[in-house]
Amino acid sequence: MVVLEKAPAKINLSLDVLHKRNDGFHEVEMVMTTVDLADRIELKLLPYDKIKVESESRFVPNDERNLAYRAAKLMKDHFKIKKGVRIFIEKNIPVAAGLAGGSSDAAAVLRGVNKLWKIGASLDELAELGAKIGSDVSFCVYGGTALAKGRGEQILELPAPPPCWVVLAKPAIGVSTQTVYQKLNIKQAEHPDTQSMIAALEEQSFEKICAQVGNTLEGVTTRLHPEVNQIKEKMQQAGADAVLMSGSGPTVFALVAQDGRVQRIYNSLKGFCPEVYIVRMLGSRENT
Ligand SMILES: C[C@@](CO)(OP(=O)(O)O)[C@H](O)COP(=O)(O)OP(=O)(O)OC[C@H]1O[C@@H](n2ccc(N)nc2=O)[C@H](O)[C@@H]1O
Numbered sequence: 001m002v003v004l005e006k007a008p009a010k011i012n013l014s015l016d017v018l019h020k021r022n023d024g025f026h027e028v029e030m031v032m033t034t035v036d037l038a039d040r041i042e043l044k045l046l047p048y049d050k051i052k053v054e055s056e057s058r059f060v061p062n063d064e065r066n067l068a069y070r071a072a073k074l075m076k077d078h079f080k081i082k083k084g085v086r087i088f089i090e091k092n093i094p095v096a097a098g099l100a101g102g103s104s105d106a107a108a109v110l111r112g113v114n115k116l117w118k119i120g121a122s123l124d125e126l127a128e129l130g131a132k133i134g135s136d137v138s139f140c141v142y143g144g145t146a147l148a149k150g151r152g153e154q155i156l157e158l159p160a161p162p163p164c165w166v167v168l169a170k171p172a173i174g175v176s177t178q179t180v181y182q183k184l185n186i187k188q189a190e191h192p193d194t195q196s197m198i199a200a201l202e203e204q205s206f207e208k209i210c211a212q213v214g215n216t217l218e219g220v221t222t223r224l225h226p227e228v229n230q231i232k233e234k235m236q237q238a239g240a241d242a243v244l245m246s247g248s249g250p251t252v253f254a255l256v257a258q259d260g261r262v263q264r265i266y267n268s269l270k271g272f273c274p275e276v277y278i279v280r281m282l283g284s285r286e287n288t
C-alpha cells in the first residue's frame, strides 16, 4: 500500500515575538499561510518493523535526524504500532529557509502514516503530537491560514487571504532559527500589529494585508545577512505590493496583485538569487 501526501511551504504574513519564556522558547503571535511550493511525500508499507527515510536532496539527513523520521517514530510509539514504513521525500522546498519545509514534511508523515497504519487519529490529535517535533509542525498539520500562538503550536483558523501572486526569493545562505531567536532584542525590535492583520483578513482587504505585514525577526537576520534587504529593495523597485522576510529567513516574499508585475519581479531577482519561485497562496485548509 502507498500513501501520497503533499507537504506545502508556509510564509508568515506577520510574526510578532512577545517575550522569552522560562522554557527558553519565545511566546509568539504569527499569521501564517501555505503556498503551492511543496515537497512530495511517498509512504510505503514495509513488511517489517522499521522506519526508512530516502531523499535525493543532499541537504537533508536520511536518518533519525530527519523530521519526517521523527514524525513516524512518534506515531509508532504513541499508538504502539508494530509496522514499518519507507518514507520517500521529493525535496522541492529550500532547506533552512524560513519556509518550514522540514516541519511540513513531518506534518505530512503524521497525516500519511495515520492513513497507512489505519490509526484513525483526528487532525487535532496529530497537531498536538506534532508540537513535540517542532513549533511549526502543528500549523503544518492543518495548513491553510491561521493565527499561531504560544510557541507556535496553538492554532486558530483564519479566513484565506484574497488571491494574489507570491514571489519567493532565497539567497544562497541558510539561517539557524535558534541563532536568530538568540540574537533578538525584543524591546528594540519592530512589532507588527497582529490584530490589524487579522482584521484585514476578515475584511478581505488586500491593501490592508499589504500594509500590515511585519516580522520581528527580520532585523536580526538582515543584520547577519544584508542580502535580505537587497532582495527586499529589488522587489519593491520592481513593483511588489508588499515585501517581507518569512519566519527566521532568509527567504523574502513579495505579494503581488497584478499579473503583469509578477514576471518583472521574478526577472529582477533571477541572476541575483539562486532560487526564485512564483507561487500562489493555497488559502484555506481544504485547498492545502
Ligand atoms: C521562526 C519560525 C516562524 O514560523 O519558523 P522558521 O523560520 O523556522 O521556518 C518558527 O517560530 C520556528 O519554528 P521551528 O522551526 O519549528 O522551531 P523549533 O524547531 O521548535 O525551534 C528551534 C529553535 O528556535 C527557538 N524558538 C523556536 C520557536 C519559538 N517560539 N521560540 C524559540 O525560541 C528555540 O531556540 C528552538 O530551539
Ligand SMILES: Nc1ncnc2c1ncn2[C@@H]1O[C@H](COP(=O)(O)OP(=O)(O)O)[C@@H](O)[C@H]1O
Binding pocket: 059, 060, 061, 065, 066, 067, 068, 089, 094, 095, 096, 097, 098, 099, 100, 101, 102, 103, 105, 106, 175, 177, 247, 248, 249
Ligand atoms: N525533512 C526535512 N526537510 C528539511 N530539513 C530537515 C528535514 N529534516 C531535518 N531537517 C533539518 O532541519 C533544519 C531546518 O529545516 P527547514 O524546516 O527546512 O527550515 P526552516 O525551519 O527555516 O523553515 C535543517 O537544518 C535540516 O537539516
